[in-house]
Amino acid sequence: xxxxxxxxxxxxxxxxxxxxxxxxxxxxxxxxxxxxxxxxxxxxxxxxxxxxxxxxxxxxxxxxxxxxxxxxxxxxxxxxxxxxxxxxxxxxxxxxxxxxxxxxxxxxxxxxxxxxxxxxxxxxxxxxxxxxxxxxxxxxxxxxxxxxxxxxxxxxxxxxxxxxxxxxxxxxxxxxxxxxxxxxxxxxxxxxxxxxxxxxxxxxxxxxxxxxxxxxxxxxxxxxxxxxxxxxxxxxxxxxxxxxxxxxxxxxxxxxxxxx
Numbered sequence: 001x002x003x004x005x006x007x008x009x010x011x012x013x014x015x016x017x018x019x020x021x022x023x024x025x026x027x028x029x030x031x032x033x034x035x036x037x038x039x040x041x042x043x044x045x046x047x048x049x050x051x052x053x054x055x056x057x058x059x060x061x062x063x064x065x066x067x068x069x070x071x072x073x074x075x076x077x078x079x080x081x082x083x084x085x086x087x088x089x090x091x092x093x094x095x096x097x098x099x100x101x102x103x104x105x106x107x108x109x110x111x112x113x114x115x116x117x118x119x120x121x122x123x124x125x126x127x128x129x130x131x132x133x134x135x136x137x138x139x140x141x142x143x144x145x146x147x148x149x150x151x152x153x154x155x156x157x158x159x160x161x162x163x164x165x166x167x168x169x170x171x172x173x174x175x176x177x178x179x180x181x182x183x184x185x186x187x188x189x190x191x192x193x194x195x196x197x198x199x200x201x202x203x204x205x206x207x208x209x210x211x212x213x214x215x216x217x218x219x220x221x222x223x224x225x226x227x228x229x230x231x232x233x234x235x236x237x238x239x240x241x242x243x244x245x246x247x248x249x250x251x252x253x254x255x256x257x258x259x260x
Contacts, residue, residue: 002042003019009096013051014052018046018048018070035147039148047060067085071115079093086103093160117184168211168212171215174203179228187207194206204225225240225241226239226241239256
């Protein structure tokens with residue numbers, strides 16, 4: 001099957017991930033790009049835990065549809081994840097043993113890529129909203145085929161219990177992969193807002209205050225930079241990039257010192 005979205009529990013002795021292997025050993029087919037650039041949300045994805053050596057595998061979700069994009073709160077008490085169990089791609093929380101599942105978002109559109117703040121009191125996530133009747137129809141038609149179009153994403157925050165939802169960015173295009181800074185006051189994320197080409201293909205890292213003010217560009221690279229995360233001690237920033245690639249389009253992992 002396919003395996004994705006891995007994340008360490010505090011201490012590094014256990015990890016969280018999503019896999020389709022429960023639905024069969026074969027990998028699900030690649031999506032049909034004749035409908036444009038799409039992401040597949042395979043319905044066989046479920047969420048598991050295991051040791052870094054691949055032992056002691058435990059299944060945490062067992063509902064029809066996509067369950068993936070899971071991360072753990074820094075206090076080790078909760079997991080947040082994206083699920084299709086109620087017919088849309090919404091965010092849910094659960095205990096680290098898979099119990100006490102709670103739905104946190106319920107508006108039409110794709111909510112995903114969520115992370116907790118350092119104090120575990122807030123959640124940051126990306127949202128792709130379907131607003132007009134035509135947008136809603138296209139979104140639902142594609143979701144029925146287990147596909148979504150990742151074109152317009154904005155960054156949102158909410159309290160850990162799902163209250164206080166608030167849009168942080170309003171940049172248009174694609175802003176995704178958000179992560180709180182170590183002090184919890186800002187959000188680092190990936191965006192094509194600064195891209196100058198007509199197709200807006202270049203993505204860089206940016207910072208913004210949690211209240212949506214103070215947008216600041218972090219990387220100035222002519223190829224993709226994305227998926228930023230901080231080390232637990234807040235001293236290092238790790239991110240993916242196409243820079244210095246041996247082959248065009250190759251993505252590698254980079255690490256940098258983080259200085260406020």
